[in-house]
Amino acid sequence: MSGRKPGFGRQLADLHRWNGWIVLILTITGLLLAWDDVRGWLEGHFRNPLKQVHIILGVLSGVLILLYIPLMKRHLKQIRQRPKQKGNLSFVMVLLVGWLLSGIVLWQIRQFPPEWANGALIVHDLLTYFGVPYIIYHSVTRLRWMKKPERRAIRTSDDSPVQAEVEAGIAAHSSIPREEPTPWINRRQFLKWSLGAALTVAVAPSFFRWLATSTGGSYSDLPGGMKEVTDATNKMLPNPIPLPDSVSVIGGGAQGHFRVYTVTPLPKFESSTWSFTINGLVDKPMTWNWEQFLALARKVQVSDFHCVTGWSVYKNTWEGIPLSALLQQAGVKSTAKNVKFYSGDGVYTDTLTLEQANMDDIMVAVLHDGKPIHRDYGGPARLIVPKMYAYKSVKWLNGIELIDEEHIGYWEKRGYDNDAWVET
Template identity: 70%
Template sequence: MNVRKRGIGKRLTELHRWNGWIVVVLAATGLLLAWEPVRGWLQGYFRNPVKQLHIVLGIMSGILLAFYLPLLPKHLKQIRRRPKQKANLIFVLALLAGWLISGIVLWQIRSFPPAWANGALLVHDLFTWIGGPYLVYHSIARLKWMRRPERRAIRVEEETEEAGSGGGRSPYGEPVPLIHRRQFLKWTAGAAIAAVALPSFVRWLASSGGGGMGLPGVEGMAGSPGADANRMLPPPTPLPDSANVIGGGAQGHFRMYTVTRLPTFDSDTWSFRIFGLVDRPAEWNWGQFLALARTVQVSDFHCVTGWSVYGNTWEGVPLAAVLEAAGVKPSAKYVKFYSGDGTYTDALTLEQARMDDILLALMHDGKPIHRDYGGPVRLIVPKMYAYKSVKWLSAIELIDSEHIGYWEERGYDTNAWVKG
């Protein structure tokens, strides 16, 4: 029987060790994908390999969890008289299961409705903010140097804790301090982790609650911008439906991602043009672009990373009207879009570009689009994920062959249709 118990214990130890290292690397890759200071650096060709590594590690963690489940009843039996260990086990299993299920939804985002992905991202983030600091604390508390006192001293400490002593004398007649060395170190580590993690968690909690204008950037954006760096005068005057947000009004929260240095624009030098395989190339300055006929629509906005914002009221110039006015030549097959940052491009087929809900948007919920969020003009393609909605839109070119856009070069699917 003892040999069998030792065998089970050894397997549990191995599973714990392997899963511990996997969770460490999962946390590191997850932070690289989400942490704003390094996200921009990663957005080049490194982001997709890091994302794929994160997915593979998540699958490996799920496999280890599957190997562990048959051992769970025996493990619970072993620790039935250790309530702290049992509570820790249940909490960690809940974390792993939550991460795994929400991660699968985000991994297979195209197979689920946007509302599922939105919920999965919220769960994944929440479990990370709660579970990450806890696992760090759990790891530190179990380091060998935290348990270095003599074996006898440790035994005194453990037996005193079990007896519920708050000082006085141990079962061996020795004085026991109110706070043991191990307790002091654990409390100090916990306070330090809380001090680092809590402010960021509060900011995440506040930002995830929505509110404020936050148009997505290359994939999406977050937070409330300061003063608009663009100097676009006069600002666009909203149409009545846009000003009154009839039938719309953004519900949800936009997260802010950016991959290039934010450009600035001035109405005195800003221009927009359409060229390439068209009969009537054209270029507009800011005043002329404001004079183009605009329309208002209400549509949802979906990011391929999982979040969505519903009921946005967009106002802008229909792309189909611009193409018709320019006169598309028969040899044109694709429409290429240029960002004013000089880096970001993308493309649609001519058939896709003629959909009647694609806008060259100037306003969102009755307000000019902020520079940080793609203003003064950005593309809006409601039926596709947000990486197709090029921000800082400055030019359109009609071409006869397929163009691989910025994100497609970095592993994103050319087919960006949102399910449903």
């Protein structure tokens, strides 16, 4: 081996190739992590390793950017007369740097204020909606088979085979070349336009839905984008009658938009069969039906709601039964150390320490902004733990057990921290 460094062109080619592979795998892993239809399939033991792969590749993408920076000046000089290449380079650099910076905030979410994470998630999504279709288009239209020159026999509908043969002979022996009609579109243009149209049709509906929800809009009239609980679909009757403060929505209405994540099929509830239970290490195990549960004394609070994936909804008005009041009513034995929560889907569980469970702002909520909580967002009753990330705020809550041992919750088994405090 000569030990010589690879030439400038070879360095650029290597960086381009490695960046292409990394962006491809980042795209696949990122879409799988965000795709609701495969979310349940991944939630077993696949999601966290997939997330780690996505993070590692993101870091490697940053390394490639650092390796490219010393070559950038020479590269720009080389393509200064090629505006299309300069435009492509600029757009790709914006994509890569934007993905990298927003990804770092989402990766180290606990080191940044929730507002930063919310903004980073919007930026990351926005760049993905524009960047992935562009990269697909850019890659496909530069494949070798797309660059082959056109080889067509041009013939009008009025030409007969004999006439075409005569004209071809005349042209062959004439000093004046025959001017053939130029087609208004060639194969490469047709394929490029078709690909662009297909990508637009595929991406546009989801993009506009994302745009509406991420900017605070929704497909319902309720703040936070929650679906309206209607009498036609609500099987949890009667509806809870909101307290005066909750009716007036003392927080001014939720700001942001809830994203629906679920690891199991959405359960169905009816007031005739629904019940709420407290048992375990308590003096008086208790069970309430829906009407009895609604008769319990409730309170109203305004708090922010933060998901560990990066999004937040601010100034939610929650109304419900304080968890501490439920524990006091059941009577907690001295041997109890932790509070275990059960979801109505029969799968999801989580825990808080007894000290945490007695914090003033933890409640079992039945109303959000003065309205019943839709099933898709954890209703009819869900736990609210404002100072912790939302995986502690168990949806469809219908059971509490006091225990004297540690319990590893659903997400904690899959790599999430048991310490879920939000950094503010």
